[in-house]
Amino acid sequence: MLATGMTMPLGRRVSRAAHAVSVPHGSILPGAAPVSQVLHPAMLAEDRAPRARRLRLASVNVASDPWFTRRRVDDRTWHLSEQHVHPFARCNVWVVHGRIRSMLVDSGLGVVRLSTEAADLFDRPLAAVATHSHWDHVGSFHEFAQRYAHPESARYLESAAAIGGALRRTGFAPETWQYFIDSGYVLEDELLSALPTPDFDVDAYSVAPCPANHQIDEGDVIDLGDVAYEVLHLPGHSPDSIGLFDRAGGVLFSGDAVYDGPLLEGCYEGGPEAYVATMQRLRDLPVRVVHGGHEPSFGRDRLIEICDTFLTRVT
Numbered sequence: 001m002l003a004t005g006m007t008m009p010l011g012r013r014v015s016r017a018a019h020a021v022s023v024p025h026g027s028i029l030p031g032a033a034p035v036s037q038v039l040h041p042a043m044l045a046e047d048r049a050p051r052a053r054r055l056r057l058a059s060v061n062v063a064s065d066p067w068f069t070r071r072r073v074d075d076r077t078w079h080l081s082e083q084h085v086h087p088f089a090r091c092n093v094w095v096v097h098g099r100i101r102s103m104l105v106d107s108g109l110g111v112v113r114l115s116t117e118a119a120d121l122f123d124r125p126l127a128a129v130a131t132h133s134h135w136d137h138v139g140s141f142h143e144f145a146q147r148y149a150h151p152e153s154a155r156y157l158e159s160a161a162a163i164g165g166a167l168r169r170t171g172f173a174p175e176t177w178q179y180f181i182d183s184g185y186v187l188e189d190e191l192l193s194a195l196p197t198p199d200f201d202v203d204a205y206s207v208a209p210c211p212a213n214h215q216i217d218e219g220d221v222i223d224l225g226d227v228a229y230e231v232l233h234l235p236g237h238s239p240d241s242i243g244l245f246d247r248a249g250g251v252l253f254s255g256d257a258v259y260d261g262p263l264l265e266g267c268y269e270g271g272p273e274a275y276v277a278t279m280q281r282l283r284d285l286p287v288r289v290v291h292g293g294h295e296p297s298f299g300r301d302r303l304i305e306i307c308d309t310f311l312t313r314v315t
């Protein structure tokens with residue numbers, strides 16, 4: 001998931017057939033404007049102006065169960081997921097417990113307080129990491145005191161307008177929404193199938209500014225005591241995309257650099273070259289399991305398939 005608007009023709013749009021695979025994610029906008037244009041606040045205002053009448057659809061119920069489902073992945077890792085969010089906007093949230101501190105990888109939409117909902121998982125010092133600055137990954141980032149992100153995230157995380165994001169069709173520029181559909185998504189007008197609270201205002205949604213106070217880049221290490229994660233800079237999906245790699249255990253948290261769904265390049269200026277290099281690098285990485293930013297986790301054989309499919313299509 002990415003932006004709420006775009007300004008340029010989709011000149012380099014990839015045909016739907018080229019990336020119509022299993023469960024689409026469509027996180028980026030081929031041929032779209034550079035992100036400075038994509039996220040320009042004036043565009044958001046223009047797009048939102050017609051929505052003076054605030055809709056509360058009768059079909060949107062209020063959630064009666066926990067907002068986040070949780071699943072234990074292994075003896076140190078939890079997976080959390082926003083069950084009432086359309087897969088298009090539902091990122092994977094990971095909590096990793098180490099001996100001396102824990103690590104949070106991405107934080108969801110921020111429509112409820114993750115730090116409260118999953119308070120029992122945050123019972124020790126925590127490094128909260130954003131794999132990149134897209135709104136569906138940083139919604140609760142501001143709730144955590146120690147925030148880690150790539151330096152390229154800084155220009156986005158400093159303001160709600162730069163982060164962008166919306167919870168229904170009318171919050172997106174029409175051509176952006178159409179692009180998501182053309183990419184293979186089956187989208188209805190609403191991205192939430194239930195409201196978190198009866199008084200939740202879908203149209204008032206925005207992501208709180210959440211500037212990182214720790215910048216992390218290629219080669220840095222997040223050490224949890226008995227496990228350590230190398231930071232890999234994996235540009236392509238976005239300039240600030242990073243992965244977190246436990247080389248000893250072969251575990252990679254890949255954010256949206258790679259996941260088991262359509263991978264789209266061309267969201268940002270400069271073409272897919274950076275993404276090609278990232279996929280070539282990922283292909284050779286000695287991973288045992290990849291926990292992506294969306295969709296189910298997968299192993300090395302599937303990683304190679306995904307990388308090869310991408311590289312065949314793009315190069």
Ligand SMILES: [Zn+2]
Nearest residue numbers: 001027134256
């Ligand atoms: Zn993304």
